[in-house]
Amino acid sequence: MDKGIMVSGKIRVFINGFGRIGRCAARIILEDECFELVGVNDLYSCEQMAYLLKYDSVYPRLEKSITLTEGCLMIDGHRVALFCEPDPQNMDLGPLDVDVVLQCSGIFLTQKSNLPLIKCGAKRVIVSAPPTDSMPTFIYGVNHSDYADEEIISNSSCSANAIVPLFKIIDRYFGIDTAMMSMYHSYTVYQNILDNKHYSKDIRRTRSATQNIIPLMSSAAEATGYFFPHLKGRLYAKSIRVPIPSTTLYELHMQVNKKTNVEELNQILKQEIKSSYADILDTTDAPGSSEDYVQSPYSAIVNLPFTTVVGDNLLKISAWQDNEYGYAKRLVEMAKHIA
Numbered sequence: 001m002d003k004g005i006m007v008s009g010k011i012r013v014f015i016n017g018f019g020r021i022g023r024c025a026a027r028i029i030l031e032d033e034c035f036e037l038v039g040v041n042d043l044y045s046c047e048q049m050a051y052l053l054k055y056d057s058v059y060p061r062l063e064k065s066i067t068l069t070e071g072c073l074m075i076d077g078h079r080v081a082l083f084c085e086p087d088p089q090n091m092d093l094g095p096l097d098v099d100v101v102l103q104c105s106g107i108f109l110t111q112k113s114n115l116p117l118i119k120c121g122a123k124r125v126i127v128s129a130p131p132t133d134s135m136p137t138f139i140y141g142v143n144h145s146d147y148a149d150e151e152i153i154s155n156s157s158c159s160a161n162a163i164v165p166l167f168k169i170i171d172r173y174f175g176i177d178t179a180m181m182s183m184y185h186s187y188t189v190y191q192n193i194l195d196n197k198h199y200s201k202d203i204r205r206t207r208s209a210t211q212n213i214i215p216l217m218s219s220a221a222e223a224t225g226y227f228f229p230h231l232k233g234r235l236y237a238k239s240i241r242v243p244i245p246s247t248t249l250y251e252l253h254m255q256v257n258k259k260t261n262v263e264e265l266n267q268i269l270k271q272e273i274k275s276s277y278a279d280i281l282d283t284t285d286a287p288g289s290s291e292d293y294v295q296s297p298y299s300a301i302v303n304l305p306f307t308t309v310v311g312d313n314l315l316k317i318s319a320w321q322d323n324e325y326g327y328a329k330r331l332v333e334m335a336k337h338i339a
């Protein structure tokens, strides 16, 4: 059978890693008639998986019947197979007839480490993070139409999903020379809630995420650079973790090759977003703050009144994103596209 062809009417999705992104993706899939969630794998108890799918401290309660029966999740009467297997090699996905695995575990970041999922029956794998090898990487709304039937792909990072489409607009109109990105990013599960030891090389990860503003190393410059080879070595990014559980404010500073001003820049942003990026970007004039963008489906929402031009070629754009929900939306759209 052609590996690109669905066998049922629906796209059959398996989620490996049922954490923040995996569960957000599950919520989106469960609301979309095109999909069927056929299985989930993680290393914690089935009771907690069922509980955390229903109750979430950031998003509303999931208004579905969720129960456990014989090692399966029953969601509104629909059966979702549950696995508790650290090594994908030991999972037999054949009987589930999986069209796409969403690899949301955060630990399988290479083509080689995801190959066992293909070998054990999945047709495609999408990794929810930038790869650590040469895995083909796509951002929905930017280069997804270049997808050429690769079996294992990356959906890049939340930051690259926000930054790359905005840089595409600026680079096209003004030519980016150099850029610095500051991400005021919600804390993630990879930080401590109180000061404690941490496995990371970044010593500030030992500090309490709920009590501090914590500058951390970021891979956003590299992830963004993948889409702008001519800017190699000319991008810099810092993730500034702030004590909120979701949403990010991006402050993007760009030195460009053509002169402009705030009015022209905002006009181009509004026009381009409306005409070419309406599915993934938005603009706002509202005096909002981070809480107003929780569960926003966009990759980035440009905060137009904060657009700044210093001199005539140093630009700054501010944009909001729900780094969990907005990112998970793109992940699921990518799954629909490749299936």
Ligand SMILES: NC(=O)c1ccc[n+]([C@@H]2O[C@H](COP(=O)([O-])OP(=O)(O)OC[C@H]3O[C@@H](n4cnc5c(N)ncnc54)[C@H](O)[C@@H]3O)[C@@H](O)[C@H]2O)c1
Pocket (backbone or CB within 6 Å): 016, 017, 018, 019, 020, 021, 022, 041, 042, 043, 044, 085, 086, 087, 104, 105, 106, 107, 128, 129, 157, 158, 188, 189, 323, 324, 327
């Ligand atoms: N949180 C965000 O804002 C965000 C945004 C975009 C991308 N990402 C990326 O998505 C990935 C997941 O991030 P997250 O925030 O959901 O983390 P998370 O810790 O909430 O979720 C990861 C889940 O994977 C599970 N897991 C670990 N090892 C596993 C294994 N061997 N097999 C199966 N499951 C395993 C963990 O138990 C956990 O539940 C990371 O690579 C992260 O960089 C996160």
